[in-house]
Amino acid sequence: MSDAEELFQFPPHDHVFLGKDHDKAERRTWAVIVLCTIMMIAEIIGGALFGSLALIADGLHMSTHAGALLLAALAYTYARKYANDRSFSFGTGKFGDLAGYSSAIVLAMIALLIGYEAVSRLLNPVSISFNEAIPIAVLGLAVNVASAWLLSGGHHHDRGHGHSHGHSHGHEDEAxxxxxxxxxxxxxxxxxxxxxxxxxxxxxxxxxxxxxxxxxxxxxxxxxxxxxxxxxxxxxxxxxxxxxxxxxxxxxxxxxxxxxxxxxxxEEHDHDDAHGHGGAHHRDNNMRAAIVHVMADAAVSVLVIAGLLLARAFGWLWMDPLAGFIGALVIANWSVGLLRDTGGILLDRTPDPRMAEKVRGLIEADGDRVTDLHLWRLGPGHLGAIVCVATTGERKAADYRQRLARFADLSHVTVEVQHSQSFKG
Incomplete structure (x- = not known):
């Protein structure tokens, strides 16, 4: 009968599992909300002054856009505010994933509404005020492009180090x-x-x-x-x-x-498994959801502009609802991907099978056996692990803890050691 040994966790022990760019992402999200709110107010006031129902409608649409981003911003703020609250057993790092899951549901509803309206207009075409609709669609596209730029940090990926050196970005296993x-x-x-x-x-x-x-x-x-x-x-x-x-x-x-x-x-590269989930535990799904919102809006704007131009040029009124229907399919596809990824995190699905294999291989390299292994995401770039090890040697939990310390992503680790005379298959 094997004995259960002490449980160890990495010192110093805290439960702050926020992404490394959490504060910057929070500020960028609030900045985009301000931009969308200003545009919303300007469009509604402008529509009321100039009698443009289309401008008022786009302003109201912008309010739903700002509302979705508000969800992301509040998740950032709440997660930061309560990051040190010990009543959250594994910290507040998952608030972003919860917000991303909620945003995905909102995106799915938007896709359904756009799809329904597109089918309705295909069956019952309505007259279109091209001179008003096209400029508004262009304005909406410009706002969404600016929003995406702000959310992504307003920078590109080229890096300068102040001196000359080689920049190769190959796979870590390549020479x-x-x-x-x-x-x-x-x-x-x-x-x-x-x-x-x-x-x-x-x-x-x-x-x-x-x-x-x-x-x-x-x-x-x-x-x-x-x-x-x-x-x-x-x-x-x-x-x-x-x-x-x-x-x-x-x-x-x-x-x-x-x-x-x-x-x-x-650079560390993602190592996706067959389903595309592996190596994604560094992803900020709250920011991803916010960007998906603005990109979905931008994609619809591009399709709407194309549909309106073709409808005006050739009289193809069916192009406008067709463009809307295609946009609905695009949004639905993004929504499903976001629901799948964030739902898996909320249900503590193993976020990185490759990391699990590394942990198991490292422990079993000297003949010990991992009898139970749980790996889950605590927040962007932070993983939790519970490892149960059966050994015939005299190693203690601290020995395995020291081995696992090489994995910087393992932010909260519990090790249980069971000593036995022999292993049974």
């Missing part, structure tokens, strides 16, 4: 070839069935291990220096590389008494 000094080096993060380490091969000659170092700098500013050991055909870092594998690597090589330096950027 990265660089010229350094008089050598050509192949550098990779190797983790094929073993804990991840740097492996370096030199083309056309031997490379003394003492001459090479790699220092990693992560987005949070933390640094780690790696020294190397000679493995015959290659050099391998003495220390393992903590997860995630997203960092700037400074490679330094000494040759003939002179240092040669080069930098490479490594």
């Amino acid at each position: 990265r070839r660089i010229a350094l000094g008089s050598s050509i080096l192949d550098i990779k993060v190797f983790e094929d069935g073993v804990p991840p380490r740097f492996r370096v091969r030199a083309e056309g000659g031997e490379l003394p291990a003492a001459d090479l170092t790699i220092e990693t700098t992560r987005p949070n500013g933390s640094r780690q220096l790696f020294v190397f050991e000679d493995r015959g055909d290659y050099l391998e870092s003495r220390d393992e590389i903590p997860e995630p594998h997203a960092f700037l690597a400074s490679i330094r090589l000494m040759q003939a008494g002179r240092p040669h330096e080069r930098e490479l950027e490594f």
Whole structure:
């Protein structure tokens, strides 16, 4: 009969599992709400002054748009305000997913309403005021583009570091070839069935291990220096590389008494499973839902503009409702994807099967056995895990806790160790 050992959790122990850009995302969402509110008021007042029913209708539509974004903003604010409230057993990181799920339901209802109206107009065409409808659709598109730009942070993905270095963004398991000094080096993060380490091969000659170092700098500013050991055909870092594998690597090589330096950027890539769910635990579904709202509106605006232009040019009145129906299908598709992903998180579905395999493989590498493993998402970039281990050795929970510390995404871990004389299949 095996004995249950003590339970351990990572110190220091808190329950703040918010995304790293939570505050910025909150501010951006409120900024878009202000923009939509200003446009809503301007359209309603303008419609009343100039007698334009279409302008008033678009202003009212903008109010529903602002309302959906308000849900996202309140979720950010509430999650931040109660992040340290101990009555939430696993923090408030899931408020964004709850808001995203609610937004997905709203999107589904909008898709149904647009689809119903499109079918009604196909069966019973109505006259269209092209001179009013087209400018309003263009204005709506401009507001949605501006909203999407604000929500995404108003920047692109190019990064400047103030000096010249190589920018490669390959898969973490692919070799990265660089010229350094008089050598050509192949550098990779190797983790094929073993804990991840740097492996370096030199083309056309031997490379003394003492001459090479790699220092990693992560987005949070933390640094780690790696020294190397000679493995015959290659050099391998003495220390393992903590997860995630997203960092700037400074490679330094000494040759003939002179240092040669080069930098490479490594990025963690999603590793989707067959259903496309794996590796998505860093995603902010609250921001995703807000962006989907504005993108859905923008997509409908583009389709409406195209339909109106064709209807005015060729008299094809059926193009307007057809464009609306296509827009409804697009929105419905986005809604289903958002419902599936956020619903899985709310039901504690395993968010990253690859991470679960890594945890299991790491524990069982020395002959122990994982008898129970639960992995779930606590918030963007934060995973919780409960691991039950059966062992014939004398290892304690702290030993396994120390092993699992290399996975930076595991923010709340509980380990139970069961000692037994032998395993039964």
